Amino acid sequence: MASKQDTNGGKSGSGSMGTDFLDAYSLIPQSMSSSRSSCLLTMSSISKSFGPTQALSSVSLAVQSGEVLALIGENGAGKSTLLKVLSGAHRPDSGTMSIENQPYRPRGPQDARAAGVAMIYQELNLAPDLSVEDNLLLGHRNIGAGFLVRSRQREQVQEALNMVGLSTLSPTANVGQQSVATQQLLEISRALISKANIILFDEPTSSLPQKDVRRLFEIIQRLKTQGFGLVYISHFLEEVRAVADGYNVLRDGHNVGEGRIDHVTDDQIVSMMVGRDVANLFPTVPHTPGEPWVDIDRLKGDSLPHEVSISLRRGEIFGVSGLVGAGRTELLRTIFGLDPTEHGVIQIDGKSVSQSVRAKMRAGFGMLSEDRKQEGLAQDLSLIENTTLGNMGKYTTLGMINLRARNNAAQELMTKVEVKAFSGSQQVSELSGGNQQKVAIARILHQEAEILLMDEPTKGIDVGTKAEIYRMMGSLAAEGKTIVFVSSYLPELLAVCDRIGVMSRGEMRAIRDVEDWTEDEIMATAMALETSPTP
Amino acid sequence: MVKKLLWQLGPLVALFIIMLFFSIADNVWGEGFFLSARNLRVISNSAALIAVPAFGMTLIIISGGIDLSAGTALTLCGTTLALSLKNGDPVESGLLLMVLVGCLCGLANGLVISATKVVPFIVTLGTMSIFLGIGQIASGESTVYAPKENIPDWLSLCYTGRNVDEYLIPKIPTSVLLAGAMGLGVAVMMRYTVFGRNVFAIGSSESTARLCGIHVPFTMVAVYTIAGFFIATGGLLYFADVKNGNPSDGTGKELEIIAAVVLGGGSLSGGRGSIFGTMVGALIITSIRSGCSQLSIPNTYTHIIIGCIIIVAVIVDQLRHGSPEWFFRLFRK
Numbered sequence: 001m002a003s004k005q006d007t008n009g010g011k012s013g014s015g016s017m018g019t020d021f022l023d024a025y026s027l028i029p030q031s032m033s034s035s036r037s038s039c040l041l042t043m044s045s046i047s048k049s050f051g052p053t054q055a056l057s058s059v060s061l062a063v064q065s066g067e068v069l070a071l072i073g074e075n076g077a078g079k080s081t082l083l084k085v086l087s088g089a090h091r092p093d094s095g096t097m098s099i100e101n102q103p104y105r106p107r108g109p110q111d112a113r114a115a116g117v118a119m120i121y122q123e124l125n126l127a128p129d130l131s132v133e134d135n136l137l138l139g140h141r142n143i144g145a146g147f148l149v150r151s152r153q154r155e156q157v158q159e160a161l162n163m164v165g166l167s168t169l170s171p172t173a174n175v176g177q178q179s180v181a182t183q184q185l186l187e188i189s190r191a192l193i194s195k196a197n198i199i200l201f202d203e204p205t206s207s208l209p210q211k212d213v214r215r216l217f218e219i220i221q222r223l224k225t226q227g228f229g230l231v232y233i234s235h236f237l238e239e240v241r242a243v244a245d246g247y248n249v250l251r252d253g254h255n256v257g258e259g260r261i262d263h264v265t266d267d268q269i270v271s272m273m274v275g276r277d278v279a280n281l282f283p284t285v286p287h288t289p290g291e292p293w294v295d296i297d298r299l300k301g302d303s304l305p306h307e308v309s310i311s312l313r314r315g316e317i318f319g320v321s322g323l324v325g326a327g328r329t330e331l332l333r334t335i336f337g338l339d340p341t342e343h344g345v346i347q348i349d350g351k352s353v354s355q356s357v358r359a360k361m362r363a364g365f366g367m368l369s370e371d372r373k374q375e376g377l378a379q380d381l382s383l384i385e386n387t388t389l390g391n392m393g394k395y396t397t398l399g400m401i402n403l404r405a406r407n408n409a410a411q412e413l414m415t416k417v418e419v420k421a422f423s424g425s426q427q428v429s430e431l432s433g434g435n436q437q438k439v440a441i442a443r444i445l446h447q448e449a450e451i452l453l454m455d456e457p458t459k460g461i462d463v464g465t466k467a468e469i470y471r472m473m474g475s476l477a478a479e480g481k482t483i484v485f486v487s488s489y490l491p492e493l494l495a496v497c498d499r500i501g502v503m504s505r506g507e508m509r510a511i512r513d514v515e516d517w518t519e520d521e522i523m524a525t526a527m528a529l530e531t532s533p534t535p
Numbered sequence: 536m537v538k539k540l541l542w543q544l545g546p547l548v549a550l551f552i553i554m555l556f557f558s559i560a561d562n563v564w565g566e567g568f569f570l571s572a573r574n575l576r577v578i579s580n581s582a583a584l585i586a587v588p589a590f591g592m593t594l595i596i597i598s599g600g601i602d603l604s605a606g607t608a609l610t611l612c613g614t615t616l617a618l619s620l621k622n623g624d625p626v627e628s629g630l631l632l633m634v635l636v637g638c639l640c641g642l643a644n645g646l647v648i649s650a651t652k653v654v655p656f657i658v659t660l661g662t663m664s665i666f667l668g669i670g671q672i673a674s675g676e677s678t679v680y681a682p683k684e685n686i687p688d689w690l691s692l693c694y695t696g697r698n699v700d701e702y703l704i705p706k707i708p709t710s711v712l713l714a715g716a717m718g719l720g721v722a723v724m725m726r727y728t729v730f731g732r733n734v735f736a737i738g739s740s741e742s743t744a745r746l747c748g749i750h751v752p753f754t755m756v757a758v759y760t761i762a763g764f765f766i767a768t769g770g771l772l773y774f775a776d777v778k779n780g781n782p783s784d785g786t787g788k789e790l791e792i793i794a795a796v797v798l799g800g801g802s803l804s805g806g807r808g809s810i811f812g813t814m815v816g817a818l819i820i821t822s823i824r825s826g827c828s829q830l831s832i833p834n835t836y837t838h839i840i841i842g843c844i845i846i847v848a849v850i851v852d853q854l855r856h857g858s859p860e861w862f863f864r865l866f867r868k
Contacts, residue, residue: 338745338746357745357746357748358748358750360748361748367746369742369743369746371742374740374742374743375740375742375743375746376743376746377740377743378735378736378739378740378743378744378806379739379740380739380740380806380807381735381736381739381806385732385735385736386743389732389736389743389744389747389749390746390747390748390749391747392729392732393729396728396729399728399729400727400728401727401728401729401732403726403727443747
C-alpha cells in the first residue's frame with residue numbers, strides 16, 4: 001500500500017524540537033526513568049454491562065512504560081467504554097486495574113488524574129476564551145492558598161510547551177485563536193503538566209492535516225522514549241503502524257487479538273476487527289461516467305475558495321483533496337449556497353442556478369456536512385424526522401403532513417442504507433457515528449438529490465461501515481448521480497474516485513483522472529504553495 | 536413506546552398529585568372548597584389567561600428563542616382595546632387593532648432577531664421596556680377605564696360571569712373554550728404542518744435546518760409574529776378580567792408565561808416542548824395559587840412554593856431526558 005510511505009515519514013523526521021524536549025526532563029515521572037519497560041498499567045478481566053447490553057466482557061489490557069499500545073476496533077466494539085472505565089467515568093461490574101502494581105479504582109476524573117492517567121479526546125476540551133497558561137493550569141493543584149502564582153508557574157508552563165514543540169507560543173495567547181493542531185498539542189502539554197504518565201489518545205488525528213499528524217507522531221515517539229505509557233486509538237491502520245509497538249483488538253466487547261504490530265498484516269488486523277475476511281477495504285461498484293452536465297465556473301467565495309472551476313459528469317465520483325484550510329469544505333459550502341458567493345456561476349445542463357440553498361436543492365444538489373454532530377443532524381430529533389427534514393412537502397396535502405406516508409418512506413430509506421436502530425422514532429443522538437452518518441445519507445437520498453456533495457463522509461467511522469459507504473457511493477454513481485467527495489484520507493480517494501482535484505490555498509491546483517495520481521503527487525500538489533507567507 | 540407516552544404525561548401526573556394534595560389538605564385544614572365546581576372554574580379561568588399567551592411562547596421556546604417582552608406586549612394589547620372602547624369605537628375595530636398591535640410587537644421582535652442575530656434574550660429584554668413605554672404614552676401614564684356600557688356582554692363573559700349559565704356553553708367558561716380551541720389548533724399546526732416541523736428542526740439545530748434548505752429567518756419572523764397573535768388574545772382575556780388597561784400590569788407576567796411552558800416540558804435550549812404540556816403547566820401554576828389561598832397561605836409563601844416547583848420540575852425533566860452527573864453520582868459509592 002502506498003499509504004505507508006508518508007506516514008512512516010513521522011518516524012524519521014526530527015526538527016528543532018529535539019533540544020527543547022531534552023531540556024524538559026524534569027516533567028518526566030521519576031519512577032519511570034528508573035525502571036523502564038515495567039508494566040505500567042494493567043486491566044484484567046474488565047466486564048461492564050448497560051442493561052441488557054454487554055459492553056465489555058472480560059477484557060484485559062497491559063501497557064508497558066515506553067510503549068505505544070494501539071487499541072483497535074470498530075465503532076461500538078467497546079473502546080470508548082474501556083477508556084471510560086479507565087478514566088473513572090464508568091465503574092466496571094467486575095475485574096481489576098492496577099497502575100505500577102498499585103490497585104487502581106478510580107471514582108471519577110479527579111482520581112484518574114491523581115493516578116497519572118490523562119486523556120486526549122477527539123473533541124478538544126479547552127476553554128477557548130482563556131489563555132494558554134490558564135488552560136494548562138486548569139484544575140492543577142499547585143496553587144498557593146487559592147491564588148495563582150503566575151511567575152512560578154510560567155516556568156512549568158514553558159517547560160510543558162517546549163516538550164510538545166510549542167516553545168514559541170506565548171503563554172498569554174488566547175487558546176480559541178490557535179489552530180486545531182496547536183490546541184491538541186496544548187492538551188498534551190496539559191497532560192504533562194498534571195504529571196500524567198499514562199496518556200490515552202482517542203482518534204487524535206481525525207481533525208489534523210497531514211503535516212501536523214507527523215508532528216504529533218514525533219511527539220508521541222519522544223514521549224515513548226521518555227518512558228511514558230501511551231494508548232493510541234485510531235481507525236487508520238497506517239497510522240497505527242507508524243506509531244504503535246503493540247496492538248490490542250476489541251470486537252463486540254471481547255479481546256480478539258493482541259501482539260506486536262510488526263507481526264501482523266493489515267488484512268489480519270481488519271479480519272480480527274470485523275470478524276470476517278474483508279477481501280477489499282474499498283469495495284467499488286462498476287460505473288461509467290457519462291456526459292458533463294454540471295459546470296462550475298470560476299466560483300469564488302468570501303475568502304475561500306478562490307476561482308474554482310470544475311465540470312462534473314453524470315455518474316461520476318469526483319474526489320477533492322487538499323490540506324485542512326485549503327478551502328475544500330468552503331468549496332462545497334459555496335457550491336451549496338451555505339456560504340456566500342462573491343462571483344462565479346454554477347450551471348446545470350446549461351442553465352444557471354441562483355445562489356440560495358433552496359434554489360440549489362431544487363436544482364438537485366444535496367449536501368452531507370463534515371460536522372455530523374452539530375450541523376449534519378438535529379440530534380434531538382428522531383431518525384424519521386431527520387431523514388425527511390427539508391423535503392416534507394411531498395407528503396403534504398392542504399398544508400397537512402400525512403405522517404404515515406412520511407414515516408413509511410423514511411423507514412424504507414433507512415432499510416436501504418442499512419441503519420441499525422430499534423425504531424424510526426428513536427433519537428438520532430442514541431445511534432453510533434456510523435449509523436448517524438447513514439441517516440444523514442438517507443436524508444440526501446430522500447431529497448432526491450442528483451449531485452451529492454459529501455464532506456468527509458467516512459470521518460470517525462469504523463472500517464466495516466466505511467466499506468458500506470463506499471459501496472453505496474459506487475451504486476449511486478451507477479444510478480447516474482454525481483458525487484463530490486471531499487476527504488483527507490488519501491487511500492479512500494484513490495480507491496473510490498474517478499477523478500481527483502487537489503486544492504491548495506483556495507485554488508484548484510490540478511484535476512486528473514485517478515490513474516494519473518499517486519499519493520505522493522497529491523501531497524506534493526497540496527503543499528505546493530504552503531511555504532509562501534500567509535496573506 | 537409506552538414508556539415514551541408516560542414521559543409525555545409527566546406534567547399531567549404532577550398536576551394530578553398537586554390537585555390531590557390540595558384537595559386533601561383543604562378538607563383537613565381548609566373549608567373544603569378546593570374541588571368545588573366554582574373553584575375549578577376559577578382555576579381553569581386563570582389558567583386560560585396564562586395558557587393562551589403561553590402557546591405563543593411555546594412556539595418561541597421550541598424554536599430555541601425566548602420572549603421577555605410577552606408580559607408588557609400583552610398589557611399593551613389590553614390597553615389598546617381599553618382605549619378603543621373608551622373612545623366609543625365599535626368593538627370589532629378595537630379587537631382588530633389589538634390583534635394588529637400584538638402581531639406588530641411579535642413582528643418587530645422577529646425582524647430584529649433575524650436581521651441582527653442578537654440573541655432573543657437581549658432583543659426582547661429591550662422590547663419589553665419599549666412596549667411598556669409605548670403603552671404608558673398611549674395611556675397617558677394611567678389606567679385606562681372603558682365605560683361599562685361600551686363593553687359588550689360577550690366580551691366580559693370571555694373571562695368571568697356572575698351567571699355561569701350565560702356562558703357560550705353553560706357552566707364552561709368561555710376563556711377555557713377559547714384556550715382549548717386555540718391550543719388544539721397550534722398543536723395540530725406543530726405536529727402536522729411543515730412549518731411546525733421546521734420550528735422543531737430550527738430549535739434542535741439551526742445549522743442543520745439551514746443545511747436542509749429551511750428558510751430560517753422567515754420561519755423565525757413567522758414564529759414571533761404568530762406568538763404575537765396569541766399574546767394579543769391573552770390581552771383580550773386580561774381586559775375581560777380587569778375591564779381596564781394598565782400597561783405596567785404586564786411586568787412579571789412574561790415569567791409566569793415562560794414558567795408554564797417550562798413546567799410543561801419545554802426546553803430553553805430549544806427543540807422540545809408541547810402545547811398540551813403548556814396547558815397543564817398553566818393549570819399547575821394556578822391550582823397551586825388557588826390551593827394556597829384556600830389554605831390561607833400568604834401570597835409571599837405562594838411565590839416561594841411556585842418557584843420551588845419550577846426548579847424541581849426542570850430537574851425532574853432533566854432526569855427524564857438525560858442524566859445529570861450529580862444525580863447518578865449519589866448512587867455510586
